[in-house]
Amino acid sequence: MRALANALDTGRIHHAYLFTGTRGVGKTTLARILAKALNCLGVDGNGGITSKPCGVCAACKDIDAGRFVDLLEVDAATNTKVDEMRELLETAQYAPVSGRYKVYIIDEVHMLSKSAFNAMLKTLEEPPGHVEFILATTDPQKLPITVLSRCLQFNLKNLAPALLATHLAHILETEKIPFEPAALDMLGRAGEGSARDALSLLDQAIAYGAGEVKAVQVATMLGVLDQTYLFSLLQQLANGDAKALLAGIAGLGERSVSFELTLKDLAGVLARVALVQSAGADAVEGPDALRIVEIAAQLSSDDVQLFYQIALLGRRDLALAPDEQSGFTMTLLRMLSYKEGAAVNLESAPAVKPISTGISEQMPANAAPSKAIGAVPDVVSYATLSAAPFDGDWPQFVAAQNMSGMAGMLARQCEFKSFDGGVLELSVPDQHKHLAEKPYQEKLKASLAPHFGGNVKLNIKIGGAGDVSLAATEDRARLQSQADAEAAIEADPFIKNLQQDFGAEINRASIRPAQP
Ligand SMILES: [Zn+2]
Known part of the structure; x- marks a missing residue:
């Protein structure tokens, strides 16, 4: 200048x-x-x-x-x-x-x-x-x-975070607004080189802190802001909407966010989603708990595990990508293409037609809800068996081992073909063939060793209908318990009264089986 x-x-x-x-x-x-x-x-x-x-x-x-x-x-x-x-x-x-x-x-x-x-x-x-x-x-x-x-x-070069922070400090001193320097450092970084963005964040921080700018509040505020875009990315992944996903990424690019940090934060959110899926909605706290629970209900736990893994790997490999944005884009597209396409969707199952008026809206507020109208859980749990040697029933064996992570993901989708004492032959249906990649196989092999001996060889073929895998068995059990729950609701005398006396209609899509 x-x-x-x-x-x-x-x-x-x-x-x-x-x-x-x-x-x-x-x-x-x-x-x-x-x-x-x-x-x-x-x-x-x-x-x-x-x-x-x-x-x-x-x-x-x-x-x-x-x-x-x-x-x-x-x-x-x-x-x-x-x-x-x-x-x-x-x-x-x-x-x-x-x-x-x-x-x-x-x-x-x-x-x-x-x-x-x-x-x-x-x-x-x-x-x-x-x-x-x-x-x-x-x-x-x-x-x-x-x-x-x-x-x-x-x-015009991007403004360095420290320079932005100094500028904000100057404004606050002039306006006689109390502040903590650490808060301005955060706002300076969050401004990403843009004075206008930093100023508008400062405005929000003043409103958020009721006239003061404190580090703890700014951290919370920025955290909430950040997760808003993380959640919309996850939502687009859950919807399988590649177009919206790419538009979202382009938007991030324009704001010149750090894609490395975004992947880190994304993995953090996925970890919390997994927590909700395994331990229930009470497992997370904070202003975004509701959104975590929403996402948890829309993604299968396998997808969450997979996304988490891909986010970590994507972050590790980001330095090798032609540029950060391409690396980030490829990572998210990878999530999208590896997402369970064949997961059973209860809402679209032919027997279940949603009716517009939700019964929950029609019910008197003080009426005790029927036991079958639980909110979330649709997980079928298997009795945990002792670590017995493999007897040929692969789905039961996998359920008993309670395998987690990549090994569990692969094992759940596999069908048993043969085992001759040295080679275990499995098949995985085409839509899950990504699970047959080397890292998954190695994890599975390691977790099979205690039952098959350390020298067991895995031979996994692509193909087959996949209908005798644990995943398919669970899906059938889930559909059955859904059908049972719907039948139970229809037979419930209290529900019948509601239908007769208040003209209530059953919203089948809202029916969830009670937890066993
Ligand atoms: Zn003049």
């Missing part, structure tokens, strides 16, 4: 400037300062072009207030039409009304259409002496070379 200041002080004025840098870094703010510098009249009204606009003359004040007639600001993101551009540029031929220069600030200039660029180019090629163009963009690569070559370009 010293180069810009020197140029102004020595009167070497270029007629078109281009400010580049990430969003919120201060491009338009700088453009307005430059507009003031060019038009400042000085404290005494006799000033000239200066690198230090006075801020008190009519020109400076009018520019600050956004009513300086010779400053025209356009947001190209909303005014891309060539007609609007042409209209705007036609005014360039008229001399400024009150200022020295007629200043055009065009923000997000890369958004202009090609014809709008051409219209602008004509003026850029032969600019009237009193015209100043100040273009700003986050994306200079998208500008035509003909425009680039006519501009003096300044790249």
Whole structure:
């Protein structure tokens, strides 16, 4: 910026400037300062072009207030039409009304259409002496070379976290708002190089802390903010919506978040989801507990284990990726493609047609709910058997071993083929073939060793219907207990009364089997 200041002080004025840098870094703010510098009249009204606009003359004040007639600001993101551009540029031929220069600030200039660029180019090629163009963009690569070559370009660097924190401290001191420096450090980092983002986070922090900015509260606030995008990523994974997922990742890229940290946080959230799935909703606390429980209900526990594993591996390999965002994108797409596609979805099972009016809404608030209308659990538990030697019943064997993690994931989907004392032959259906990858096999082999001996060889083939795996057995049991629960509800005399006396309808999708 010293180069810009020197140029102004020595009167070497270029007629078109281009400010580049990430969003919120201060491009338009700088453009307005430059507009003031060019038009400042000085404290005494006799000033000239200066690198230090006075801020008190009519020109400076009018520019600050956004009513300086010779400053025209356009947001190209909303005014891309060539007609609007042409209209705007036609005014360039008229001399400024009150200022020295007629200043055009065009923000997000890369958004202009090609014809709008051409219209602008004509003026850029032969600019009237009193015209100043100040273009700003986050994306200079998208500008035509003909425009680039006519501009003096300044790249605004991202603001370092410490610099942002100092800036915030200065504001708070002026406003006499108490703060803890550690809180500002966090806000400075969270600003990700953008003064605008840091300021808006500071505003939220002041509101959140009821007039104070304290470290503990800011940590909580930022934590909550962070998890909002983590949850929407998980939601898109649960929905299997690749398009929304990619759009979400692109959004993160624009905010230049650290993808490495995002993967770490994602694994943290998945760990809490797994906790809820195995120990119930009470296992998590905090402002986001409800969202954790929601996600836990939408993902199978296998998927959660898998996502967790993939997140850790993705984070480890991030340094090898062409760039962080690609590495992150591939990691999430991997989750999506390895997600259980064939999981039984009770809502879409043909026998279960949801009816619009939920019975829970129709029930009097003090009525004791029927035992069958439990909230979440749909887990079928198997009696834990002793570590007996393998007797040929693979599903029962797997259930008895209570295998977890990758070994359990593979074992649950496998069908038994044969065992000749040395080689255990299994098959895994095509839609779960990713589970036959080496790391899964090695884990399974290790956990089988106590029963089959350390030298057991695994031979896992891809294919088969998969209907005698533990997973399939459990799915059938789940469907059966669902059908039982629905039958029990329909036979319940209390429910029958509700139907007769209040016209209640049963929302079958809301029926869940009671926990055994
Ligand atoms: Zn001034």
